[in-house]
Amino acid sequence: MDILVLMKVVPDVVEELEVGPDGKSLDTSFLRTIINERDDHALEQALLLKDKHGGKVTLLTLDAPDIDDVLFTALAKGADRAVKICGVESVQSTQTAVKLFGETIAKTPGLLPVDLILTGVSAIDDLDGLMAAPIAQQLGWAYTGVVTQVALADKTATVIKEFAGGVRGEYEVPTPAVLGIQAAEKPPRYVPVAKVRAAMKSMTIETVDAPAVEAATTVEVQQMAKPQVTGHAEMIEGSPEEVADKICELLAKRGLI
Amino acid sequence: MSTATPSADNGNGVMTLENLAKFPEGQKVYSCMQCGTCAATCPYGDDLAFPPRAIITMLEAGLIEEVFNNPGLLNCVTCYACMAKCPRGIKLTEVLLPLVKEQVFTHLKEVPAELQKALENTMRYGNPMGESPRKRALWAKSSPVPVPVIAEIKRAVDVLWFVECYPAYHPRGHDGNRATAKLFKALGIDFAILGNEEKCAGECVRMAGETGLFEMLTDANIKLMRKYKFNRIVTGGAHAYDALKHKYPAAGGDFEVHHTTPFFAQHLAQLKPKLKKKLDYTVTYHDACALGRHNGFYEEPRALLQAIPGVKLVEMNHSGVNSICCGGGGGMWLDTYYAEKGCERLSERRVKEALDTGANVLAVSCPYEISRFEDALKVAGGEKRMVVRDVVELLAEALED
Ligand code: SF4
Ligand code: SF4
Numbered sequence: 001m002d003i004l005v006l007m008k009v010v011p012d013v014v015e016e017l018e019v020g021p022d023g024k025s026l027d028t029s030f031l032r033t034i035i036n037e038r039d040d041h042a043l044e045q046a047l048l049l050k051d052k053h054g055g056k057v058t059l060l061t062l063d064a065p066d067i068d069d070v071l072f073t074a075l076a077k078g079a080d081r082a083v084k085i086c087g088v089e090s091v092q093s094t095q096t097a098v099k100l101f102g103e104t105i106a107k108t109p110g111l112l113p114v115d116l117i118l119t120g121v122s123a124i125d126d127l128d129g130l131m132a133a134p135i136a137q138q139l140g141w142a143y144t145g146v147v148t149q150v151a152l153a154d155k156t157a158t159v160i161k162e163f164a165g166g167v168r169g170e171y172e173v174p175t176p177a178v179l180g181i182q183a184a185e186k187p188p189r190y191v192p193v194a195k196v197r198a199a200m201k202s203m204t205i206e207t208v209d210a211p212a213v214e215a216a217t218t219v220e221v222q223q224m225a226k227p228q229v230t231g232h233a234e235m236i237e238g239s240p241e242e243v244a245d246k247i248c249e250l251l252a253k254r255g256l257i
Numbered sequence: 258m259s260t261a262t263p264s265a266d267n268g269n270g271v272m273t274l275e276n277l278a279k280f281p282e283g284q285k286v287y288s289c290m291q292c293g294t295c296a297a298t299c300p301y302g303d304d305l306a307f308p309p310r311a312i313i314t315m316l317e318a319g320l321i322e323e324v325f326n327n328p329g330l331l332n333c334v335t336c337y338a339c340m341a342k343c344p345r346g347i348k349l350t351e352v353l354l355p356l357v358k359e360q361v362f363t364h365l366k367e368v369p370a371e372l373q374k375a376l377e378n379t380m381r382y383g384n385p386m387g388e389s390p391r392k393r394a395l396w397a398k399s400s401p402v403p404v405p406v407i408a409e410i411k412r413a414v415d416v417l418w419f420v421e422c423y424p425a426y427h428p429r430g431h432d433g434n435r436a437t438a439k440l441f442k443a444l445g446i447d448f449a450i451l452g453n454e455e456k457c458a459g460e461c462v463r464m465a466g467e468t469g470l471f472e473m474l475t476d477a478n479i480k481l482m483r484k485y486k487f488n489r490i491v492t493g494g495a496h497a498y499d500a501l502k503h504k505y506p507a508a509g510g511d512f513e514v515h516h517t518t519p520f521f522a523q524h525l526a527q528l529k530p531k532l533k534k535k536l537d538y539t540v541t542y543h544d545a546c547a548l549g550r551h552n553g554f555y556e557e558p559r560a561l562l563q564a565i566p567g568v569k570l571v572e573m574n575h576s577g578v579n580s581i582c583c584g585g586g587g588g589m590w591l592d593t594y595y596a597e598k599g600c601e602r603l604s605e606r607r608v609k610e611a612l613d614t615g616a617n618v619l620a621v622s623c624p625y626e627i628s629r630f631e632d633a634l635k636v637a638g639g640e641k642r643m644v645v646r647d648v649v650e651l652l653a654e655a656l657e658d
Contacts, residue, residue, distance in 0.1 A: 014382065015389050030391075034381070190368040190376065193469025 001055035001152055003046040006119035009033035009064040024221045033090050035070050038120025044184035046118050047078050056080040064090030076191045076199040087210040094126040102138045103211035121145040121180030136178035144173050145180030274356050282352050288345045289313045295339035301332040304600050309339050309349045325360040335464040335587030337550035341578050362466025369594035383456035384422040394452040396431045402438040406452035413486035416448040421494035422457045423624040430624050436653030443531050444524050454481050460496035464587035479510035489513040491520050495547040495623035518622040518648050522557035533657040535567035541616035544580035545623040558648050565655045573610045581607050585625040604633035612639045619645045
């Protein structure tokens, strides 16, 4: 059972995001990127399946700052092969990312065949989850998303999908298939730095040139702005009696008592 | 195996469990007489699976792999109690346990979630809380005494103040920072901080067994500090002090380093006349493992506290070398894991002793202890009877305004 995992980076929201001078995009001078969390879960799900069934796990990513660390960490965790697509901006519109991944998968020898392609079902810059489905369409494979469990058998995958309100459904998907992973069956594993360093010495990251794709122009960003602060909390200070008086006063003023 | 072991290279390379006997302090391990004092002293003696005594037996019997495959040693909070009490003077917590802990960590089937998050955060953001490194020095804006950043003032300073993560990000740590700045000013000390460039000193990561990450942090901090000119480092972090003092030199970072408590004690003659405000507190002092048992600073904090007018110092049942660990240190990110195992929280055991003294202030010298003990006091129902204060906070309070 061979699995291809698609990973991309997204802006790291721990760092404060700034709007760029064009008022339509993020200021890249402060931007730090981080691997899309759900893609990390896709990797974990692939490794769990490998632990169970054997086979090979290959990673395909778009080049980004620090991406080598991510890839070597994945190799140290148990992935077999890491390939990065070079010559691209690290943060792409989802539509462009789909084209880059799709073309690369089709044209790079040795990436296919696989039984499954796993990727995060969504990302903070792709809340609609528009990555995996178009890639499945392009390959003519089945797709299903919001997956939280995968069991593999010959020519089928049985997956658990999560719906709103705690409802779950079990589906059978013919393989090869593309699955959008919501969460792996277990949280992504930790690998000690010493093992990552060993992977850096013993393994290599392959590179492929980005295919020439036309920039997608399906959606145009008109304006980007930070949320406006519309209200604030007021701390009432003083002795308990004073605080109680002030609370009564406020409630009365707002017509609540 | 580890390159972060405390041994100096004596021509036999880096100390490992296989070549222990080639190093004097390693050879001592084999002098163990199986008295069991270590296991009896250990605050988690029952939970270790293999206490130091048993580790040595397994090592001698060639069965050490069995110890590696048991997560029991995660319960070693690195409190230095066994080492302080071993009649053979075996450097258990310094030499043997880190080598074994590293292997136990590497062999873990699953890293406890809270610890994993802290390690991942430390790797990515340089602090275990996962805060933005760009906000590391933000606290300094709240200090009434200006706190210069060394890269900005572009000159040599006397004291490079290594702030460390908890004080940099935790609101209760900020209180201690403002106090430290005030004390530096009162003593006329020329100081600066590393600002946003500083990373976690890494000691808690090392104590958890993640030596690879510790080396990454050590290298980054040493490279950074070498860029600047200063006479000495002062840090309020007990574990940061421990790492800077005992581990950084082997990695090429041989700096003069002080912890705030002994540092201010050194300046007591100059400080004492300035401590004019009377503080009517009954204070009990908790000896941090890293400062007390590991570095012998028992007198310094007490001398400082007694110099404050009005302060009455009382001792807990276990104090000085017998102090009980707060459960931080090597167990810093394992509270949930210990709770799931059904182990007693050491911080709760400790605050009960503190409450028994009748003191209304629990004085500490390690920034982790503040939030640990404040939480434990709430659980023990003692938060109305006792407050937790860093020694520097009490000193700053006693300074004439
Ligand atoms: S206290 Fe020292 S001598 Fe006694 S069993 Fe423990 S390691 Fe051996
Ligand atoms: S260092 Fe402390 S916690 Fe660790 S084994 Fe020794 S006594 Fe126990």
